[in-house]
Each structure stands twice: as structure tokens, then as C-alpha cells.
Amino acid sequence: MMSEAGVRVKVPASTANLGPGFDTLGMALSLYAWIEMKPAEATNIHLYGDQMKGIPTNKNNLIYEVAQSVFREAGVSLPELEISMYSDIPLTRGLGSSASAIVGALVAANELIGSPLDQAKLFDMATALEKHPDNVGASLFGGLITAVWDGAHAEYLRIEPPADLEVLVAIPDFQLSTSKARQVLPEQVSLGDAVFNISRTSLFTAAMASGRLDLIRASMQDRLHQPFRASLVPGMERILKEATEHGALGAALSGAGPTLLALMDRRENRGAELERFLLEGLGEQGIQAQTIWLQPCTQGAKTLTINTGEQFIDSIKGEVRA
Numbered sequence: 001m002m003s004e005a006g007v008r009v010k011v012p013a014s015t016a017n018l019g020p021g022f023d024t025l026g027m028a029l030s031l032y033a034w035i036e037m038k039p040a041e042a043t044n045i046h047l048y049g050d051q052m053k054g055i056p057t058n059k060n061n062l063i064y065e066v067a068q069s070v071f072r073e074a075g076v077s078l079p080e081l082e083i084s085m086y087s088d089i090p091l092t093r094g095l096g097s098s099a100s101a102i103v104g105a106l107v108a109a110n111e112l113i114g115s116p117l118d119q120a121k122l123f124d125m126a127t128a129l130e131k132h133p134d135n136v137g138a139s140l141f142g143g144l145i146t147a148v149w150d151g152a153h154a155e156y157l158r159i160e161p162p163a164d165l166e167v168l169v170a171i172p173d174f175q176l177s178t179s180k181a182r183q184v185l186p187e188q189v190s191l192g193d194a195v196f197n198i199s200r201t202s203l204f205t206a207a208m209a210s211g212r213l214d215l216i217r218a219s220m221q222d223r224l225h226q227p228f229r230a231s232l233v234p235g236m237e238r239i240l241k242e243a244t245e246h247g248a249l250g251a252a253l254s255g256a257g258p259t260l261l262a263l264m265d266r267r268e269n270r271g272a273e274l275e276r277f278l279l280e281g282l283g284e285q286g287i288q289a290q291t292i293w294l295q296p297c298t299q300g301a302k303t304l305t306i307n308t309g310e311q312f313i314d315s316i317k318g319e320v321r322a
């Protein structure tokens, strides 16, 4: 049944790959976007927050287009929508902004028309749009996910991240689109490098599933994408190599970058040292960055209650970062 009052969805950011798990591993993070969607007489798109600059507010908007793909799939016609969105997820920095927008739009549009599509269908649609299941899986299901995609269907397993895991991200002040960061990757890799990554991804996944934070250092290593992307993020190579000497359990390029991510055990008391190391490592290369401490987010995209008369932006004020 159609929800005339509209629906509101909160969706987490995500970090993909976690080093070795290229296009496979993703983890939801405690940084969020909110999307509200209502049936309307004419389409109107309101975007709030500094992160939304430059995003179209007409029917070319990704949220609108994704919503229409849900309606098409469900055989429903709903061409005019009122959409509001606020996001704390920086665009084009490797924190899954496009995945969270896609997942938020899929979940909101589906809920708006009475949820005819199940989660598995939404995951397939999200992966087909994003082209890899890692970010969208994390934003949809929360926690750490390991996923496979055969071009039509995605399968995943969700792992509860260890409770003591903390995440530090250093977000450089420049954008790097995922498509540009994929263009530098080789078409073929050696058997040795494939084995290197399979073994680390397997160990990392098993370590996370069993709470063995001590195994992150050995397993958060990659030869498939980070070495090729290093030239796009000056300072990254040294930071990834030396972060464990400054309190990190391990470090990686977040998604396709340029954000760098370090995992830490919250019982360690070396957060300030690690933060300084990341900022100095980038600063030496002339790159300004913002650091944010985050937690793994255990919940995926969720629908929120809309109270009568409550304005979208007022309703989320207490929760946004800025």
C-alpha cells in the first residue's frame, strides 16, 4: 500500500575492500545520510548540507532515477516525487556516498509503495547499479559483509564487527572518483599476487568473525589495487606501511580512495598518536585532510517514523555531525 505521508530512511556510509578484499569486503560506518521521499504533484528535490554541493536537483538526480527503477520493477507508476536529502558522507572520497545514495533511494522507494521487493532483490539492484557489492552490501545490511556478484545476483554473509574495533579515517581535501581510481588497475595479475590477496582476505574475514584483532596486522595487506592507486594519493604508501607502528591494528585505502582508514583497538590509548601520524604523512605531501573517529555501524539502512507536521531537516538536527 502506498504511504501518502512519505518515508524517511537513514543509511550508513561504508568502507570497501579493507585492504585485501577488493570488490568483496565492505563495512558500514557511523556516518550517515537521510533521505525522505513522498508522492507529489510535481517533482521537487531538496538537498541539505555541505556534502550535497553540485548534485542535480532535477529528474537526473540519482535518488530520483533509482526510485523510478524500483517503481518500474514493481510495475507501479509514480513519476512525481518530493525528495529531501541530508548527508554527512563526503562525496567522491572513498566512503561510499554513491552506494549510500543508491541504497537509501532503493529502500525508501520500495517502502513508499508497500515493500513489494525483498532485501535480496534490492541488493541485486544496488549491486547492478554500483557494479560491485561491497559498499552497497554494507550500507544495506550494516556490519561487515563479504559478498560475491555473478553479474546478475549477489550473495553475502554479514559478520558482526568486533565490539572493540574503532575506525579512524583521514579524508584528504581532494576528490577522486571511483571510475578514475579503477582506470589505473591492471587487467591481469600474477598467480602469486592472487594467492597473496586470497589468503589475506580469508584470514581477515575469519579474524573479524572470531574477534581476533591480533590477526588484522598480518591480514590487512593488498597487492591487487593499493600499489597501483598509490600514485593517486601521495603519502599513502608510507602511511599504510607504518601505521601499525603508531597504534593501528592495520590500515588501508578506504574504497577507491583518497580516504585512508586505520583500524584500532579501542582499549589501546594511542589514538592521538595515530591521528597525528596520518595527518603528518599526508601533510608532508602537501595534502590537507580531516580526521574523523568512527565506529563500525551494525545496522544497515533503516526506515524512521515520520511524526505528523515534523519537517525533514528539523527531525534529523540532533543527529547530524555538522
Ligand SMILES: Nc1ncnc2c1ncn2[C@@H]1O[C@H](COP(=O)(O)OP(=O)(O)O)[C@@H](O)[C@H]1O
Residues within 6 Å of the ligand: 055, 056, 061, 062, 063, 085, 087, 090, 091, 092, 093, 094, 095, 096, 097, 098, 099, 101, 176, 177, 178, 179, 255, 256
Ligand atoms: N546523494 C546523491 N545524489 C546524487 N548523486 C550522488 C549522491 N551521492 C553520490 N552521488 C554521486 O556519486 C559520485 C561519487 O561516487 P564515487 O565516485 O563512487 O565515490 P564515493 O562513492 O566513494 O563517494 C558523486 O560524484 C555523485 O555523482
Ligand SMILES: N[C@@H](CCOP(=O)(O)O)C(=O)O
Residues within 6 Å of the ligand: 014, 016, 017, 022, 023, 024, 093, 094, 095, 096, 097, 098, 132, 134, 135, 178, 181, 182, 225, 254, 255, 256, 257
Ligand atoms: N571496490 C571498489 C570500492 C569503491 O568504493 P568507493 O567508496 O570509493 O566508491 C573499488 O575499490 O574500486
